[in-house]
Amino acid sequence: MKYTTYLIxxxxxxxxxxxxxxxxxxxxYEMFHFGSFHMYGLMGSAVVIGILGVQVIKRNNIKPIDGNKMKLKPKKKTVIxxxxxxxxxxxxxxxxGVCPGPMYVLAGAGYYSxxxxxxxxxxxxFIYGILKKKLPH
Structure with missing residues (x-):
């Protein structure tokens, strides 16, 4: 049942x-050339919704599907x-020409390349996982 929810x-x-x-x-391409506000509006609204969602989760102590406590750990803030x-x-x-999320969207839409x-x-x-300990964090 849990995986069905994730799939939906x-x-x-x-x-x-x-x-x-x-x-x-x-x-x-249009975004990188500052030709349109479309993608900036999409990303900006996603950031706002994400901030609001995290605040709702924190303030209402919402638990994930498996019932465990939600753990939101802050990341180290190093410039490098x-x-x-x-x-x-x-x-x-x-x-x-695509970031990680839309890669799978395009695959599902039939763009097999x-x-x-x-x-x-x-x-x-995979290479990052191998080299992680040797990289500056």
Missing amino acids: IGVFFGIIMYKSEAASWFRI RYILGGIIFGLGWGLA IFIVIVGALLGT
């Missing part, structure tokens, strides 16, 4: 991302971590 939420989220054109290469991570993420986003990008992202994640 994921499909719903994917449909919203596809219909809002958040997975559109053209919209991403965000600069290096942002550069790597931005380069990948610029080269692929995106599997090359998904394999690259998974490979990069």
